[in-house]
Amino acid sequence: MEFPAVRYLERAEREHSRKLRLKNILLMLLRVAAVLLVAAAAARPVLRAGGGGHAPTALAVVLDNSLSTSAISGGRPVLEELRARARGAVEKSGADDRVWLVTADGTVRGGARAAVLDAIARVEPLSGAGDLHGAIVRAGALAAEAPMRERELAVFTDGQATSWAEAISPGRVRARIYRVPGDPPVNRAVTEATATPLRWTPRGSIQARVLTPDSATYRVALEGRTLARGTVAANEEVLLRAAPPERGWTAGSVELEPDELRGDDARHFAVWIGAAPSVRVARSAGVFIASAVDALTGAERVIPGGGVAVTPVDEAVSLPALLLAPSDPVRVGAANRALERLDIPWRLGAPRRGESSVRFQRRPAVDSVGAVSVMLRYELERSAGPPSDTLATSAGEPWIVSGPGYVLIGSPIDPSATSFPVRAAFVPWLGDVISQRLSADPGTVQYSSPGEVVARPPGATALELAASGDSARASVLPLHDDSLAAPDRSGVYFFMRGEDRAGALVVNPQPTESQLRRLDLTALAGRLRADDVRAFDDAAELESSVFASAPRRPLVFPLLILALVALLTESVVASGGWRRASR
Amino acid sequence: MSTAAAGRRADLIDPATIASLGHIEIVARWVVDGFLTGLHRSPRKGFSVEFAEHRPYQPGDELRHIDWKIAARAERWVIKQYEEETNLRATIVLDVSRSMDWRGDDSRLTKLAYAERVVAALALLLLRQRDAVGLIRFDDRIRSALPPRARSGQWRRIVTALEDPGAGLESRANEALEEAARLIPRRGMVVLISDLLMDSEDVIRHVKSLRHAGHQVVVLHILDPSERELPTAVGGANEALLVDPESGIELPATMAEVRDAYRATVERALREWHESLTSLGASYEVVTTDAPFGVPLRRAFAVRQRLP
Numbered sequence: 017m018e019f020p021a022v023r024y025l026e027r028a029e030r031e032h033s034r035k036l037r038l039k040n041i042l043l044m045l046l047r048v049a050a051v052l053l054v055a056a057a058a059a060r061p062v063l064r065a066g067g068g069g070h071a072p073t074a075l076a077v078v079l080d081n082s083l084s085t086s087a088i089s090g091g092r093p094v095l096e097e098l099r100a101r102a103r104g105a106v107e108k109s110g111a112d113d114r115v116w117l118v119t120a121d122g123t124v125r126g127g128a129r130a131a132v133l134d135a136i137a138r139v140e141p142l143s144g145a146g147d148l149h150g151a152i153v154r155a156g157a158l159a160a161e162a163p164m165r166e167r168e169l170a171v172f173t174d175g176q177a178t179s180w181a182e183a184i185s186p187g188r189v190r191a192r193i194y195r196v197p198g199d200p201p202v203n204r205a206v207t208e209a210t211a212t213p214l215r216w217t218p219r220g221s222i223q224a225r226v227l228t229p230d231s232a233t234y235r236v237a238l239e240g241r242t243l244a245r246g247t248v249a250a251n252e253e254v255l256l257r258a259a260p261p262e263r264g265w266t267a268g269s270v271e272l273e274p275d276e277l278r279g280d281d282a283r284h285f286a287v288w289i290g291a292a293p294s295v296r297v298a299r300s301a302g303v304f305i306a307s308a309v310d311a312l313t314g315a316e317r318v319i320p321g322g323g324v325a326v327t328p329v330d331e332a333v334s335l336p337a338l339l340l341a342p343s344d345p346v347r348v349g350a351a352n353r354a355l356e357r358l359d360i361p362w363r364l365g366a367p368r369r370g371e372s373s374v375r376f377q378r379r380p381a382v383d384s385v386g387a388v389s390v391m392l393r394y395e396l397e398r399s400a401g402p403p404s405d406t407l408a409t410s411a412g413e414p415w416i417v418s419g420p421g422y423v424l425i426g427s428p429i430d431p432s433a434t435s436f437p438v439r440a441a442f443v444p445w446l447g448d449v450i451s452q453r454l455s456a457d458p459g460t461v462q463y464s465s466p467g468e469v470v471a472r473p474p475g476a477t478a479l480e481l482a483a484s485g486d487s488a489r490a491s492v493l494p495l496h497d498d499s500l501a502a503p504d505r506s507g508v509y510f511f512m513r514g515e516d517r518a519g520a521l522v523v524n525p526q527p528t529e530s531q532l533r534r535l536d537l538t539a540l541a542g543r544l545r546a547d548d549v550r551a552f553d554d555a556a557e558l559e560s561s562v563f564a565s566a567p568r569r570p571l572v573f574p575l576l577i578l579a580l581v582a583l584l585t586e587s588v589v590a591s592g593g594w595r596r597a598s599r
Numbered sequence: 600m601s602t603a604a605a606g607r608r609a610d611l612i613d614p615a616t617i618a619s620l621g622h623i624e625i626v627a628r629w630v631v632d633g634f635l636t637g638l639h640r641s642p643r644k645g646f647s648v649e650f651a652e653h654r655p656y657q658p659g660d661e662l663r664h665i666d667w668k669i670a671a672r673a674e675r676w677v678i679k680q681y682e683e684e685t686n687l688r689a690t691i692v693l694d695v696s697r698s699m700d701w702r703g704d705d706s707r708l709t710k711l712a713y714a715e716r717v718v719a720a721l722a723l724l725l726l727r728q729r730d731a732v733g734l735i736r737f738d739d740r741i742r743s744a745l746p747p748r749a750r751s752g753q754w755r756r757i758v759t760a761l762e763d764p765g766a767g768l769e770s771r772a773n774e775a776l777e778e779a780a781r782l783i784p785r786r787g788m789v790v791l792i793s794d795l796l797m798d799s800e801d802v803i804r805h806v807k808s809l810r811h812a813g814h815q816v817v818v819l820h821i822l823d824p825s826e827r828e829l830p831t832a833v834g835g836a837n838e839a840l841l842v843d844p845e846s847g848i849e850l851p852a853t854m855a856e857v858r859d860a861y862r863a864t865v866e867r868a869l870r871e872w873h874e875s876l877t878s879l880g881a882s883y884e885v886v887t888t889d890a891p892f893g894v895p896l897r898r899a900f901a902v903r904q905r906l907p
Contacts (some may be wrong), residue, residue, distance in 0.1 A: 017842065018701060018841075018842050018843075018844045019700050019843065019864070020698035020794065020826070020843060020844055020845065021698075021794075021797055021826040022843035022846070022848050022850050023796060023846075024826075024865050025841060025850050025857065025861055026850065027868070028857065028863070031864065081823070111857050482686065
């Protein structure tokens, strides 16, 4: 179209060129903004709105109630401080939040805020370390599986280094740790207390180890009766020999003066005390056996009598007996007939000559005996019968076997057949075999920490729940499974076989629980593998840190509206305009 | 004239309508006749040779103008007044470039056709006042140059010159205005009729020269209404490729979008023309081709009447 006044258009274009540039930039920005807004809307973003309140949050509170939190710090138990802080955190929860409480023993309590607060108030310290690691993992899983966007884990702990020795991965949750401020109190504890041997006849010894920065006074008690008192220096071991008058299964303890952490001031042990077994040694058993039994008799470990027979196999007529292989192979036939007559499922086979080493496999083990070799032995052949144990092997074949009422050695006890009788450990081994294996079986002792799963001893039908010194309130827990959880309280518990005690379960706190050293906040935060881990020792900071996520509002709709507005604006702006002149 | 137009003055009728009724020469006469009919004749009166009327003597009047005969007969002094006999030399400078030969609507005259009829009418009007009128037509060069004459055949020569070819690709008013100054040796009037689609600085500079020489300058800025107000669409399309017929510049534009900016630019350009020319003492009038011929005629004639 001809238009003479094009110069006016040109001039207008020149004069509006800046406006045009701005318009083009505006168009570009509008288009880019529209694309970005649509892309952002597709990502379904949410806005953390400011103001009061917080987004619905799943909060899992882990309250460390391990033994160490029962220590008195600043005039009150550490656990009381932790309970107060946990209560403050839970009180911030609202109706849209979900809250759980998980304690170090693995107990989970959830529900309404009031119920969780009540549960917090009822939390008591454990007698042991519990399983803080497992509690944190379980709490993290609870929060992570909640159908909420905001998931928080709040751990209230004393920061005990031994409890936080390993990294913990609670999952994709925001983690907050509150550690009680200040340094831990000085602690004295009995970290080890054992009675050896297991069966006192009636003589035995008690070994104990005490954790103390300086000297400490101790008391050793049996069934509440003071057996001994003394003072022990730092890192010094307590060794007490005794021949107490008590008989049967007896509970004992090694105790210190009370300090800020009472739970580890006493450590329990159990021992079976009875008369020394009587032994009758056959003349043909050899001089080494006779000498060893004489030594045991001199030490009051055994007494002469008709209890346990120590005899070559072919001369055995009754059990219990320590049976020795005959020195002459011609007696093997008579020996096997005797074994058959005694219902022992072993037979002597062909003699094996040639030196071979011995490997002891079962208690009583001979760890310090040095190398024991065998020059002559009879092959021990298993036949049908009741189960038995192999106590030692030679050249990979059974050499010493054991069963109900018998211990059978596959060689004569003579230096020409084996070096065992000339070893220093032979006499103690013989004493243990006579008292532990061949005397009446009183049962065994199992040591555990509170809550630990232990195996039920064969034949045990119940657990006597009376702790040491509290027999007046004894109660019995029937046992049905092959395993059981140790009681939460430290002490000595007895397995029952019918009306008789058939062993003991000694429950003591883990020795590591007595080490109260705390991790600093940085190290503590580094132990948790979670999102946004922060550690505090200030109550106010902690309370402002939990439920800190602002309410979220979905931005999809506003973003789409903005994109639509941008597109409409773009279409309006782009609906007309100048273009460059051409000639 | 047609029946419809017969009862109306020709200078007030739609220009396209009256132009369609006859040749430029006839139309010019109708326009001038209509113009003069509506004009209250008040020719300047003075002391030239043609007697006009008497008036009472007033102190200060020259005694040589007293009519002594009346004074002798009537014993009162009267002064003899004469109708001034002017001899203005006017040159009409007409832009006949290609940009003038354009109209935005078929119902209107082209700017050139409109301007030619204004030229014819104005020349006739001036000649009837016994002014000498000349004509210069120019585009990229001077196409016609008639020196100012007051003789009776001058108007026909002017009308004939209007039919000379033109429509050059450029408007060079500077040469035309120089020629106009050269054609008027003493004080006179120069009427520039153009769409002023040209370099304003050259025009201003030469107008300034004319004003220095004592000439009165009248600029009639001829615009098609479509040049003041851009149409919203061309052939139903919002988009248009606008081509300058002189320079060949093509400018694609969306009409609805550029209308406001264009209007503002045109108004600003007109305002600049007005300010520049009136500051020099020149008269500047914007005339659109839909305005009756009487409008530009009255503007130009009013300037003429202010001259001695």
